[in-house]
Amino acid sequence: MKGIDRNRHGLSKRDAKFYSIIIAPEDKELEHIAGDKQKLKQFTREVMDTYAKSFSGKDGLSKNLTAADLNYFCKLEDHRYYKGSDKEVLKGLAKQGDKKPGSGHMHIHIIVGRKDKESKYKLSPTVNNKKIFHAEGFMLKSCYEFDRRFNYRGSGHDLEAHMEKRTGHRKDIDLYKHLKREPVIYQLPEKDPDRDKGMTLGLDW
Numbered sequence: 001m002k003g004i005d006r007n008r009h010g011l012s013k014r015d016a017k018f019y020s021i022i023i024a025p026e027d028k029e030l031e032h033i034a035g036d037k038q039k040l041k042q043f044t045r046e047v048m049d050t051y052a053k054s055f056s057g058k059d060g061l062s063k064n065l066t067a068a069d070l071n072y073f074c075k076l077e078d079h080r081y082y083k084g085s086d087k088e089v090l091k092g093l094a095k096q097g098d099k100k101p102g103s104g105h106m107h108i109h110i111i112v113g114r115k116d117k118e119s120k121y122k123l124s125p126t127v128n129n130k131k132i133f134h135a136e137g138f139m140l141k142s143c144y145e146f147d148r149r150f151n152y153r154g155s156g157h158d159l160e161a162h163m164e165k166r167t168g169h170r171k172d173i174d175l176y177k178h179l180k181r182e183p184v185i186y187q188l189p190e191k192d193p194d195r196d197k198g199m200t201l202g203l204d205w
Contacts, residue, residue: 004111007071009119018113019125023047025146025155027104032152035106037076043149044074044108047142051112054138055123060131063121070123071113080105130172136163137176144179156180 004018011017023044025033033039045067052065080100088094114122125133136159143156160173 003071003073004113007113007115007117007119009115010122011114015122016114016124016126018111021047021051021110021112022107023110023142024107029146029150029152029155030104030106033150037106039150040106040108041074041076043146044110046145046149048072048110048112050141050145051125051138054141055121055133056131058129058132065116065121065123069116069118071115071117073111075109076106077109078106080107134172134175136172140173140176141179144176144181148179148181 008017023040025040048070049067052067052070053062055063055065057063082089082094082096082098082100084096086094086096089096112123114124116123123133125135125138127133130137139159140156143159146155147153160170163173164170
């Protein structure tokens with residue numbers, strides 16, 4: 001809290017002071033990296049580097065930022081907890097705050113300040129200008145990085161499908177197709193019902 005609150009120079013009372021990002025791999029993705037926390041932590045650092053590099057000026061030119069320029073904090077959690085709106089809670093089968101059963105719940109919460117460390121820039125991923133920050137582009141690049149780094153296939157598939165269905169075209173997706181790589185070693189079984197699922201990389205703002 002202090003790390004965020006001490007870096008608010010130039011922000012008005014109505015300005016957002018920070019944003020929340022959640023990295024939540026699917027079960028198959030966690031299985032592929034063998035639930036390795038260090039791998040997920042390293043991937044998170046790369047996601048934040050991608051986040052920083054995704055910011056540009058109004059002219060569309062990159063601000064040339066990296067993760068080292070950001071004011072951010074992360075927390076890895078091994079469990080998920082029931083919310084009051086979950087059907088299990090509504091049916092009286094579980095209580096709000098109880099741990100959800102099963103494995104595959106490892107995920108990371110990220111809080112990133114609105115200002116960079118030097119308080120030079122206001123960095124808003126909610127800006128309504130894709131030249132300044134393309135939110136879905138950032139998420140796609142992060143998913144493709146997971147595939148590249150861990151020799152996987154399928155992260156980002158659901159996001160691609162959502163973007164194509166929403167817009168009726170693949171123009172935004174094709175902007176990043178050069179980053180999408182096919183794996184060399186690991187392939188999901190052809191009949192695996194989860195083969196087309198992809199990581200949930202949520203931007204909670």
